[in-house]
Amino acid sequence: MSGSVPPVVRLGLDLVRNFESLPGEKAAEEIATHIKKFWEPRMRHELLARVRRGETDLHPLLVRAAEDLVDGDIDRAEVREPSGG
Template identity: 75%
Template sequence: MSGEPPVVRLGRDLVRNFESLPPDKAASEIATHIRKFWEPRMRQDLLARVRARSADLPPLLVSAAEHLVDGDVDREEVKQPSGG
């Protein structure tokens, strides 16, 4: 896995951190973390990989990406602590 793109590697790390939660809650928490802490180009890269149906993405990360929209950042939400 050392040759993985950063968004895939970081996405897998998030999945490992949240996979103990119920799937819907985990996907929501992962999406919140991504919106708050990932740079826009990282979010865009993830969304492009999801749209291309990249086989290297964990299903929970794909579910989380469904909560994201290109350019979508809620500045008030960023001020609040995250679950991750």
């Protein structure tokens, strides 16, 4: 990555570092849950746009987690449950 890292990418990489010790699918699930719970909609939209454009500076685990995100789709029951993040 050259230049400065966009905030949404930096935060996503922080999540990857926190959860990458889990098995792949579980790590992606926890990252997606954290994003759904704590990121503002504009941050989620920006991440999804970057994934859709196929940006190469995104960690594969972050891309996998983003696959679980759908713009505006948040399960309120899931948000109330505690998560690893």
